[in-house]
Structures are given as structure tokens and as C-alpha cells.
Amino acid sequence: xxxxxxLLIAVTALASMGWFGIHAFGGSHPLxxxxxxxxxxxxxxxTPAEWRGRIDYxxxxxxxxxxxxxxxxxxxxxxxxxxxxxxxxRTYGVADASTGAPVTPHTLFRWASVSKTATGALAAALxxxxxxxxxxxxxxxxxxxxLPGGAEEQVTLEDVLAQRTGLTKNAYxxxxxxxxxxxxxxxxxxxxxxxxxxxxxxxxxNIAFDAASEILARAANEPFADAVEDRFFRPLGxxxxxxxxxxxxxxxxxxxxxxxxxxxxVKEAYWRVPAAAGVESDIVDFATWMxxxxxxxxxxxxxxxxxxxHQPRVRTEPLYGNALRQAISDASYALGWRNFTYGGHRLxxxxxxxxxxxxxMIFEPxxxxxxxxxxxxxxxxxxxxxxxxxxxxxxxxxxxxxxxSELPPMTGGAAGPGxxxxxxxx
Numbered sequence: 001x002x003x004x005x006x007l008l009i010a011v012t013a014l015a016s017m018g019w020f021g022i023h024a025f026g027g028s029h030p031l032x033x034x035x036x037x038x039x040x041x042x043x044x045x046x047t048p049a050e051w052r053g054r055i056d057y058x059x060x061x062x063x064x065x066x067x068x069x070x071x072x073x074x075x076x077x078x079x080x081x082x083x084x085x086x087x088x089x090r091t092y093g094v095a096d097a098s099t100g101a102p103v104t105p106h107t108l109f110r111w112a113s114v115s116k117t118a119t120g121a122l123a124a125a126l127x128x129x130x131x132x133x134x135x136x137x138x139x140x141x142x143x144x145x146x147l148p149g150g151a152e153e154q155v156t157l158e159d160v161l162a163q164r165t166g167l168t169k170n171a172y173x174x175x176x177x178x179x180x181x182x183x184x185x186x187x188x189x190x191x192x193x194x195x196x197x198x199x200x201x202x203x204x205x206n207i208a209f210d211a212a213s214e215i216l217a218r219a220a221n222e223p224f225a226d227a228v229e230d231r232f233f234r235p236l237g238x239x240x241x242x243x244x245x246x247x248x249x250x251x252x253x254x255x256x257x258x259x260x261x262x263x264x265x266v267k268e269a270y271w272r273v274p275a276a277a278g279v280e281s282d283i284v285d286f287a288t289w290m291x292x293x294x295x296x297x298x299x300x301x302x303x304x305x306x307x308x309x310h311q312p313r314v315r316t317e318p319l320y321g322n323a324l325r326q327a328i329s330d331a332s333y334a335l336g337w338r339n340f341t342y343g344g345h346r347l348x349x350x351x352x353x354x355x356x357x358x359x360x361m362i363f364e365p366x367x368x369x370x371x372x373x374x375x376x377x378x379x380x381x382x383x384x385x386x387x388x389x390x391x392x393x394x395x396x397x398x399x400x401x402x403x404x405s406e407l408p409p410m411t412g413g414a415a416g417p418g419x420x421x422x423x424x425x426x
Contacts, residue, residue, distance in 0.1 A: 046091075081287055097261050118289075136157060141218060147166070160212055166196045176269050212275040225274055236292055245271045283373075311334055327343070371385055
């Protein structure tokens with residue numbers, strides 16, 4: 001079912017409704033007084049009568065309902081795009097276990113490292129505009145990034161976005177989590193150990209990757225967060241999507257981080273590297289972003305920009321762990337973007353994890369079919385959800401990705417209410 005938009009709603013009115021908080025990066029937004037669209041929540045495919053397609057949505061809903069009852073879970077929001085159309089939106093469990101507030105289609109969650117997909121897209125768009133040269137060494141942009149042996153003189157923006165800095169995996173993330181400045185940490189990476197010669201292998205980063213926020217802000221001539229929102233989120237009608245901790249925690253409907261049934265403190269660290277992990281949104285806008293990544297909105301993200309952003313640059317190790325790791329092959333990294341093969345099908349997207357939140361966006365470009373999922377706990381099992389849906393689309397009957405019988409029996413109560421209709425590194 002198509003999303004319906006009501007035009008000419010002032011941003012100030014949206015703010016009073018809890019849609020927007022302040023920008024943590026970049027101050028006041030240049031669109032602060034411009035009317036923008038707001039979605040009509042009653043027109044979502046969130047009831048069984050509206051679930052139509054090749055995927056067995058009723059079985060998927062039963063599986064997700066059972067998954068949401070696990071004590072490792074708090075809340076969960078899932079949307080499925082099939083053949084390019086939004087076909088399924090469903091939410092489960094609690095946004096806040098202390099109050100019992102349920103997850104709704106408009107509950108804000110963190111994207112974590114799926115935020116890198118927006119960074120890669122912005123870099124590709126600015127490159128197509130001629131505003132940024134992906135092959136220019138990062139030192140030429142006067143960033144805070146320093147690499148061992150002065151390698152910032154050779155490592156390009158493309159290398160940074162494809163995770164080819166050569167640094168050991170997740171270099172200095174623990175220092176960022178301790179509260180240290182990302183700018184100072186980027187400068188101190190000059191003394192960090194290398195896993196390979198810069199530019200020669202894939203080593204996943206957050207702090208080094210966020211040098212892109214400095215470069216792209218300068219190229220766009222506006223703060224990084226504003227550039228992404230102005231260029232992509234607002235034209236796509238993604239009114240819930242944006243950057244910054246206060247923007248999330250100031251919203252009326254947002255998912256608190258959990259560990260099991262316990263609400264945990266919100267940790268700011270990764271919002272301070274916005275290019276790497278700064279975005280939050282509701283599940284419907286997350287699905288809109290996936291549709292744009294599929295090529296459904298060439299007026300905002302052209303085929304040329306998507307091709308530039310999604311073109312593989314370097315081979316990577318298989319993703320995830322255990323059974324999923326064994327099922328995936330031919331993995332590669334593009335500009336903040338992953339590509340891999342599963343069951344003979346080429347899939348694309350990204351996943352992410354920060355304390356108390358997980359996110360995933362995986363789809364098959366050939367059929368424009370995939371899943372976005374957001375949940376507010378640290379459990380990695382729900383990363384399987386997209387693969388269950390893709391197997392259903394292709395009528396693969398031997399897949400058991402959401403079979404909970406392999407898990408230990410539940411020893412506690414359920415994490416929260418059922419559906420509502422209103423081991424991966426970062």
C-alpha cells in the first residue's frame with residue numbers, strides 16, 4: 001500500500017508533536033521554516049488483510065511474534081519491501097520496559113552503522129556533482145585524520161569509505177566509548193597498529209570512517225548532518241529521520257536501549273561520529289531509505305549515484321557469525337555499503353550495532369525485495385530476519401532462520417506485548 005502524504009505541515013508543528021529535536025551537529029537547520037510532508041500512519045500495510053505478495057507474511061508474523069517474546073528482546077519493528085513496494089509493517093514488544101510503552105510504526109530507533117549507507121550515498125552524489133574527488137588523498141581536505149607513516153597523504157576518501165585505511169579493526173572504538181574526542185582520536189591514529197598496508201585490505205572502522213563527515217561537510221558547504229537531511233531525507237519524505245542524541249531522546253515516541261528486560265542508559269559515543277553511526281528514524285522511514293537504495297527514487301538518488309556508491313571496492317570476510325556466516329560468500333565493501341551472495345542470490349545493504357540497539361537493511365537488488373528491522377536490545381539473533389523473508393520470496397522450504405527450537409528454553413517472562421498495529425561489530 002502506498003504511503004500517503006499530507007503537505008504543508010510546518011516544521012514547528014512537527015517539533016511540538018515530537019518528530020524533531022535539535023540538531024546535535026550543525027545548529028539550526030536551514031529548512032526550519034519550510035513546510036514539509038508528514039506521513040499518514042493509517043495507510044500502512046500493518047494488518048493481515050493488507051499483506052499480499054510471494055512472501056508468506058502470516059508465517060513471518062507468527063515467527064516475529066514468537067521472537068519478540070524471548071527474554072533477550074525488548075521491542076522490534078520490521079518492514080518488508082517486495083518487488084519495490086512496501087508490503088508489510090509490523091511492530092512488537094516494548095519501547096520502554098519500565099513503562100510498558102509499546103513499539104509503534106513511529107517509534108524512533110537508532111540505525112547504528114547502517115548510517116554509513118547515507119554517508120556513502122552523499123559522497124557519491126557530491127562526486128557526481130563534481131564537488132568532491134573520491135580519489136583525492138584525505139590530507140588534501142585538512143581533516144583531523146592521521147595515519148601511521150603519514151599514510152593520509154596517500155589514502156583517499158574512497159579508501160576511507162571502503163574501509164581500506166589498513167588500521168586494525170575498530171581502532172580506538174573503546175576510547176570513543178570512554179568519552180574521548182573523536183577528532184583527537186583521529187589524530188592519534190598515527191600511532192595505532194596496522195593490520196595491512198593502507199589501501200590494500202578491508203579493516204572495519206568507525207572513528208577513521210567519520211573523517212568523511214569533515215570532508216563532506218566542507219564539500220557540501222554545510223554541516224554534515226544537514227547535508228544528508230537536505231539532500232536525501234527531506235526530499236524522500238523521511239520526516240522522522242535525522243541525527244543526534246537529543247533529537248532521539250526529545251521525541252515523544254522513542255525506543256529506550258535494553259539489556260534483556262532492563263532499560264539501560266543511553267550512550268552518546270557513536271553519535272559523535274555521525275558519518276559512522278549517527279542516524280535515527282522510525283521503521284517506515286527506514287523502509288523508505290531501502291526503497292531509495294533499490295533505485296525507486298531516481299529523482300533523489302539517481303542510478304549513476306547508486307552505482308557509484310554500491311560498486312564493490314574490496315573483498316571482506318564473511319559477515320555475521322555461526323550459521324549465517326557459513327551461508328554467505330563473496331562478500332565485499334563499497335562506499336559504506338556491503339554486497340554478498342546468499343543462496344545463489346546477490347544481496348546488498350548493511351547492519352549495525354551500538355549499545356542497546358541493533359539495525360539491519362538487507363535486500364536483493366534484482367527483485368527489489370528485502371527487509372529493514374530495528375530493535376532495542378543487544379541480541380544478534382534478529383539479524384536472521386531478512387534471510388527468512390528472502391527465502392520465503394524464493395519459496396525455499398528448507399530454511400529455518402527463525403526457528404527458535406535451537407535456542408535455550410525461556411526461563412523468564414515475555415519481554416512485552418505482542419504485535420502492535422499503530423554477533424556483529426559496529
